[in-house]
Amino acid sequence: MRRLLQFLKQRDGAIAVEFAFVAPIMLGLFFGLNELALGLGAKANVMNLSAVGADLVSQEKTATTADMSNVFSAMSAMLYPYSTTNAQIVISSVVDNNTATGGKVAWSCAQGTSARAANSVYTFPTSAQGVIVQGGGGSVIMAEVTYIYNLPFTVTLPGIINIAGPYTMTNTFYAKPRRSNTIPLNACP
Numbered sequence: 001m002r003r004l005l006q007f008l009k010q011r012d013g014a015i016a017v018e019f020a021f022v023a024p025i026m027l028g029l030f031f032g033l034n035e036l037a038l039g040l041g042a043k044a045n046v047m048n049l050s051a052v053g054a055d056l057v058s059q060e061k062t063a064t065t066a067d068m069s070n071v072f073s074a075m076s077a078m079l080y081p082y083s084t085t086n087a088q089i090v091i092s093s094v095v096d097n098n099t100a101t102g103g104k105v106a107w108s109c110a111q112g113t114s115a116r117a118a119n120s121v122y123t124f125p126t127s128a129q130g131v132i133v134q135g136g137g138g139s140v141i142m143a144e145v146t147y148i149y150n151l152p153f154t155v156t157l158p159g160i161i162n163i164a165g166p167y168t169m170t171n172t173f174y175a176k177p178r179r180s181n182t183i184p185l186n187a188c189p
Contacts, residue, residue, distance in 0.1 A: 028155075035151060039167065042082055042149045046169045049075050053091050053143035054175035061179040069189035072111045079147075088113035088146040094122050095139040095182055096132045103132050106139065109188035113146070131174045139182040146170045 056071045057063055071091065076084045092108035092115070102123040108116035116122070122142075124131060131140050147169045155163040177183050 031153075032155065035155075035163075038152075039149055042147060043169050045079055045082060046145050046147045047171045047173075049078055049087075049089070050143045050145040050171040050173035051175075052078065053089065053145070054141045054173045057091055057093075057143075057183065058141045058175035058177050059179070060177075060183055063183050063185040065185075065187045065189050068109050068185065072109075072189065075145075076111075082147070082149075085112070086148040086150070087111070090115060090144040092116050092122070092142045092144075093139055093183055093185065094132065094142050096134065096137050097121065098135050100134050101129050103139070106182065107185045107188070109185070115188065125172075128172075128174055131176070137181055138176070140174045140176055141183065142172060142174050144170070144172045 053071060053075050056074065057067070060067055068091070072089065075089055076087070079087055088110070089112060090108060090110045093106040094103040095106045097104040102121055105116045105118055105120045105122055107118055110116075132138050149165065149167045149169060151163065151165040154165070155161060
């Protein structure tokens, strides 16, 4: 009985056993929070890119091919440290077509995807209706950014968690032209 009590009082290996239980949880939290931070950073970049893209073009009186090329280059540089191959950027000029809910695409340029068709009708989402005053002859520059975020590694515990991705992040931003009602463009880069 005395030997059993001595055995139960021993604490020499307790720290190693506790570490074996706690280490996987701590490592999981560390890598999980790291992934969460990277994903939130990518989402913030998507939101910033759409705002900056629309803002840069809306400052022009007329847009040239070189201007659009510079805007796309600036947006690609802003995406660092994330891969630019996963980015899809579309910048369009939507002009008044005398309807309350939409407009007509005057021009559209894209990088990493297809541009919107010229003269196609664009219907604004409910939250953005009214950005063009019906019958006012105005326009808005619309920047749409889509980014496909891939996790550096997948987290899978069968039956418990499966975080594999990819995750698609999108944002659309509208900016009114500042120096004219509409901004013409001769050609896309």
